[in-house]
Amino acid sequence: MPELPEVETVRQTLKNLIIGEKITDILVRYDGIIKPLSIAQFKKRLIGQSFRDIRRKAKYLFFDFDSLTMVSHLRMEGKYYLRNSLKECTKHEHVIFELNHSQYLCYHDVRKFGTMELTDLHQELAIPSVSALGKEGNDPTWLAEDFFEKIKFTKRPMKSILLDQHIISGLGNIYVDETLFRSKINPNTLGNEINLYQAKRVIKSAKEVLNKATNLGGTTIRTYHSNIGVDGRFQNELMVHTFVGEPCRICGDTIQKTKVGGRGTYYCPTCQRDDHLLIVGLTGGIASGKSFVSNWFSKHKVPVLDADKIYKNLLKTNEIMYNEIVQNFGDIVQRNHEIDRQALGKIIFQDPKKRELLNQITHPFVLEEMKQEIAQYQKKRTKMIILDIPLLFEAKLEYMVDIIMLAYVDPNTQIHRLMDRDQISKSEAEKKIQSQMKLEEKIKKADIIIDNSFDPNHTKEQLLEIYRTLRRK
DSSP, rough: OOOOOHHHHHHHHHHHHHHOOOOEEEEEEGGGGGSSSOOHHHHHHHTBOOOOOOEETTEEEEEEEEEEEEEETTTTOOEEEEESSSSOTTTTEEEEEETTTTTTEEOSSSSSOOOOEEETTTTGGGGGHHHHEEEEETTTTTOHHHHHHHHTTTTHHHHHHOOOTTTTTTTTTOOOOHHHHHHHHTOOOOGGOOOOHHHHHHHHHHHHHHHHHHTTTTBBOOOOBBBBBBBGGGGGGGGTTTTSSBTTTOOOOOOOOEEEEEEEEEETTTOOOOOEEEEEEEOOOOTSSSSHHHHHHHHTTTTTEEHHHHHHHHHHHHHHHHHHHHHHHOBBBBSOOBHHHHHHHHHHHOOOOHHHHHHHHHHHHHHHHHHHHHHHHHTTTTTTEEEEEEETTTOOOOGSSEEEEEEEHHHHHHHHHHHHOOOOOHHHHHHHHHHHHHHHHHHHOOOOEEOOOOOOOHHHHHHHHHHHHHHTT
């Protein structure tokens, strides 16, 4: 089915081919496509008119002539072809416009679901189906707050909401699946279960998916081709749609297919969980105030899983991990047989390869422990937990969380706090900070930014507002 990117590709292609051309005759082979005029009226009004512009709204094309606009909806499989003779027209080309340079613009529609309707020039909003359209999914003026207001009390699945052209237009089955995957939202999640941060992610993902698909000419799968030999290349960017039974490119779990609102729907059961547990990933640079944030949530009775604490505990309890670290990092064992974490820290901050080796050893054990603890909260039907993972991005664990919360502090403050905390020189502090992922990259990936650059009361005010938004209070 053509969606916004495919229809935009049709518009751009045809605009380069037929602007200025005059209609000299029209052949209508199937009356049902013309609405609501009779065929005679349709031909009388259009013959002699010239193409002046082609515009688009969602999945509708607006052909502007000298004094008229023709509204064309491609529906399931509508396409336009430019032919050099009538003999080239196939049996599925039901409306044929003869042009003054001996060419034919043919409307091709196997299912005959498409429609054409005439209005006065630029008066397409007089047609109820056009005026009822919601804002396009990639409209730069879309505010997540407006989208959230539309859905926050809705007991409909998010898949159905995003397909509703009255709420958000231009998204069809393919791009809804891709938008929800990038938003980490299960297609069966109800609108009234979504918080504002998730709504922001949906709008952001919809814009990214539609813009990229448009730039690549749409998506060509199964029977749909945009027109005149233009095939979409976005099918090479698809993450879940049509990939049932194949491993997810993010987490490795198997892509599933189900039906939501009668529509075939593809999703990843790990990246798009459906257990009603909101997992908020907390991360940030070293000395950015993550501990202050996690302690605040703990005091407000939100469970916190601290990856660093899990790691420290495993150093004492997991014999396999302990032995691998000792074997690979030399003399780092203290008299009490515990690993000297400060000595180990100096090694990995000075040598990126050693740091990567330590991560390869420890991450699988820490990850397995976190998964087991998360499973316990899922069984208890807990509403929300905080997953405190300093290396969330570096370890590629974003798929485990629904919302990413970044503790931020300005670079100058970060350096001085680290110097005071670890009693180190400025150059040592800078080296530690530089060993981590750049803050600018983390900001781009985060859904929530907590600015810890000021006094604690300022941070507490931010956290209270974040907490209320996450809990939809």
